[in-house]
Amino acid sequence: MTIPLRLTDRKRRAILDAAADQFRAQGFDAASVDGIAALAQVSKRTVYNHFPSKEELFAETVMEMFERNAGLVELDYSRERGLREQLIDLMMLKMRTLADRDFVDLARVAVGEAIHAPERALPLLARLGEREEGVTAWIRAAQRDGRLKPGDPLFASTMLQGQIKSFAFWPQVAFGAAPLPAAQQAQVVEAAVSMFLAYFAVDAAA
CATH class of the missing domain: 1.10.10.60 (Homeodomain-like)
Incomplete structure (x- = not known):
């Protein structure tokens, strides 16, 4: 109820x-x-x-939108499933959140504030950085299971998601580009996951 x-x-x-x-x-x-x-x-x-203040209201608005979208990118790590299969599922969830027009529009405002008023935006960006997102948590679990190389999971997560965002986030935020069509989303995800596993996977056949 x-x-x-x-x-x-x-x-x-x-x-x-x-x-x-x-x-x-x-x-x-x-x-x-x-x-x-x-x-x-x-x-x-x-x-x-x-x-x-209006500054605090803006910060809370951005934080809530971030957490609402981050909560959609949740996939528990499974040792029974292949890494590639799980990562493709996870990155397709990420693609779905990045295609959210409300999220993109608010992100554009936040990025603009970071450029024009860094003293106001930097504390907000620091707060965002403190949140452990689902992708980072998944990588941490795979490392503990010995299937990904040890190291900073946040670094690995940023590398992986950076490739996705370079096609499906930053062009939309900076230039107002249209969301990627489904076929191109799948192509970007497949390439990003392949490059990630080639470097971070313990077993190249993962």
Whole structure:
């Protein structure tokens, strides 16, 4: 049975949803707390009761969107399945999150802030870096099982996902490119996984 949210939680949810809409549509500087409050149908004071500043509201909005998408990239490591098969499944999940237009739009605002106001964006990027994503956790488990070479799992995860993002994230964020069609998604994933295993797998036939 789903437990209904308390009124204060419903208001916080409405504020975050409204903030995501406003930041995606207008960017950080143009979005206003007044506009966010009106869209959320709460008072400006209520917004500040939940979030002490527009900067903090922006940070929480980005963090929540990141965690919502990161939560979709979850695949428990299995020693009974081949590494290639598992990694392809995992990277296709990643592709699905990167194709989310709301996520891409908000990421574009966050990247813009990192360029124009690094003092505001860098603490947010540090918070994002503290989250262990599903891909990193999967690699850590495969290393413990002796099927991937030992080393920093975050480094290995960044290498793998960087190849995916170079086709299916950064062109969309920086240049407004369309999401990759399904056939090209599969091609990119297959190539990225093959290169990853060629370097990191203990058994090249994994």
